[in-house]
Amino acid sequence: MSEAKTDPRILRTRKFIMDAFMELSAKKEFKDITVKDITNEAMINRATFYYHFEDIYDLLEKVLSEVLLINLDCNAYENSEINEETLISIFTAITNFQNALSNRCHRGYEETIARIIREQLEVVFYRMLVRQHEGEDKEGLQVTAVMLAWGIYGASVEWRRNVKDVTPEAYIQSAIPYLMKGLS
Amino acid sequence: MSEAKTDPRILRTRKFIMDAFMELSAKKEFKDITVKDITNEAMINRATFYYHFEDIYDLLEKVLSEVLLINLDCNAYENSEINEETLISIFTAITNFQNALSNRCHRGYEETIARIIREQLEVVFYRMLVRQHEGEDKEGLQVTAVMLAWGIYGASVEWRRNVKDVTPEAYIQSAIPYLMKGLS
DNA sequence: TTAAAAATGTTGTTTATCCAACACATATAG
DNA sequence: CTATATGTGTTGGATAAACAACATTTTTAA
Numbered sequence: 532m533s534e535a536k537t538d539p540r541i542l543r544t545r546k547f548i549m550d551a552f553m554e555l556s557a558k559k560e561f562k563d564i565t566v567k568d569i570t571n572e573a574m575i576n577r578a579t580f581y582y583h584f585e586d587i588y589d590l591l592e593k594v595l596s597e598v599l600l601i602n603l604d605c606n607a608y609e610n611s612e613i614n615e616e617t618l619i620s621i622f623t624a625i626t627n628f629q630n631a632l633s634n635r636c637h638r639g640y641e642e643t644i645a646r647i648i649r650e651q652l653e654v655v656f657y658r659m660l661v662r663q664h665e666g667e668d669k670e671g672l673q674v675t676a677v678m679l680a681w682g683i684y685g686a687s688v689e690w691r692r693n694v695k696d697v698t699p700e701a702y703i704q705s706a707i708p709y710l711m712k713g714l715s
Numbered sequence: 716m717s718e719a720k721t722d723p724r725i726l727r728t729r730k731f732i733m734d735a736f737m738e739l740s741a742k743k744e745f746k747d748i749t750v751k752d753i754t755n756e757a758m759i760n761r762a763t764f765y766y767h768f769e770d771i772y773d774l775l776e777k778v779l780s781e782v783l784l785i786n787l788d789c790n791a792y793e794n795s796e797i798n799e800e801t802l803i804s805i806f807t808a809i810t811n812f813q814n815a816l817s818n819r820c821h822r823g824y825e826e827t828i829a830r831i832i833r834e835q836l837e838v839v840f841y842r843m844l845v846r847q848h849e850g851e852d853k854e855g856l857q858v859t860a861v862m863l864a865w866g867i868y869g870a871s872v873e874w875r876r877n878v879k880d881v882t883p884e885a886y887i888q889s890a891i892p893y894l895m896k897g898l899s
Numbered sequence: 900t901t902a903a904a905a906a907t908g909t910t911g912t913t914t915a916t917c918c919a920a921c922a923c924a925t926a927t928a929g
Numbered sequence: 930c931t932a933t934a935t936g937t938g939t940t941g942g943a944t945a946a947a948c949a950a951c952a953t954t955t956t957t958a959a
Binding site (some may be wrong): 724725759760811 | 914915916917918
């Protein structure tokens with residue numbers, strides 16, 4: 532385990548910036564938030580912002596990934612398998628995350644957000660698959676992870692759009708047999 | 716007005732340290748608080764502590780002065796005179812401050828705290844006296860400020876010790892005529 | 900359309916913070 | 930007594946953060 536301890540100043544400042552951004556996101560839309568706003572709120576120098584992030588879009592990506600990771604509680608799946616329980620848990624994490632986001636007014640960036648979610652899901656699924664199928668063809672597992680990520684994400688989109696009278700749990704559960712036992 | 720803006724890092728770090736110290740003071744006695752405790756709580760490096768403060772006693776002094784200053788609301792007296800109203804206000808500020816302290820367990824440092832309070836009082840009184848008696852003998856005003864500081868402080872000690880059935884306002888008010896109109 | 904104002908990114912220099920290491924003092928226990 | 934541990938205060942070198950200045954681009958208003 533390579534643990535190159537990161538300088539506490541970095542962790543502190545990144546946290547200041549991210550917290551400031553989330554605070555501002557609750558008040559105004561993404562398109563109205565400037566770098567100056569963020570550095571004012573975070574009480575750091577504007578140049579320091581650019582030391583940590585490419586630009587405001589880079590910040591958006593990293594904040595979303597981080598919040599999503601917390602929602603996914605990645606460590607919890609670190610040592611478990613893909614099964615009915617974990618699939619339901621992940622699916623509800625996604626729907627919760629999206630509900631939380633919808634209050635935060637990131638209109639116009641749905642596609643970015645969607646990509647981030649799928650990327651995170653892909654990572655999580657791939658890890659679980661590799662653990663579950665040691666020694667098997669990595670490429671096949673990779674493609675499977677991609678399809679699972681898109682599938683789960685798509686299901687969450689459709690659930691939000693159409694069927695909110697069914698709980699997320701019930702919604703995804705109806706498809707699980709086909710996932711777990713195969714289409715045949 | 717010379718306003719040499721201080722580096723925001725300094726303000727931040729000092730606040731972290733002071734907040735950490737006050738937080739710890741609520742939990743354990745002063746004698747059981749180590750520098751390491753403080754820097755852990757403040758999430759800063761131990762060496763950084765010594766960049767800002769001589770030692771833990773220096774920190775104690777500065778925290779108390781600052782808290783006291785806030786209690787005294789120094790600016791409020793900045794442009795006013797010594798009269799019945801301000802004397803009562805200052806006296807109650809002191810008694811409030813000491814009540815707040817007594818919950819914070821600084822046992823064994825009463826004398827240090829007393830000195831800090833008197834020093835602060837002296838500064839406040841001297842400023843008010845100078846404004847009130849422009850052009851008069853500074854030394855006389857200085858000594859008067861010293862006596863007022865000791866007197867007001869002593870009165871607060873005696874009030875705490877003996878007469879808590881009288882309000883601070885009533886207690887000090889009984890002596891104000893002799894202060895304002897003189898002993899004769 | 901144009902001029903002023905505000906936001907973005909970048910750069911070089913200075914300063915505050917981090918870190919590891921040190922000598923020294925003060926317990927605490929075997 | 931002695932060894933082990935814990936706290937104090939200091940140092941030198943490395944690095945993150947502050948700051949001011951600049952050229953560009955984008956917004957805003959007139």
